[in-house]
Amino acid sequence: MSITQQYLLDSYRAAQHDERTPPAPGRQDWQVIREVRDYGRFRAVVEERPAHGRVRAAVARLIPGFAARTPRPHR
Numbered sequence: 480m481s482i483t484q485q486y487l488l489d490s491y492r493a494a495q496h497d498e499r500t501p502p503a504p505g506r507q508d509w510q511v512i513r514e515v516r517d518y519g520r521f522r523a524v525v526e527e528r529p530a531h532g533r534v535r536a537a538v539a540r541l542i543p544g545f546a547a548r549t550p551r552p553h554r
Contacts, residue, residue: 480488482504490500 486501486504493500
């Protein structure tokens with residue numbers, strides 16, 4: 480059964496029981512992604528690690544002078 484078929488079946492059942500219909504598939508994907516990102520930042524703080532910039536800091540440790548570079552101006 481596909482996601483769409485399951486959604487239609489759940490919507491039909493909800494209508495039969497006078498309940499709210501479930502959210503459409505894919506409607507909350509970006510919200511889930513933001514929550515996962517925020518949870519990762521939260522875990523970093525709890526574990527006393529930097530909450531952001533970890534990749535840049537790791538590259539700066541590996542490549543001398545990386546952090547001293549100035550950013551390119553926006554065009």
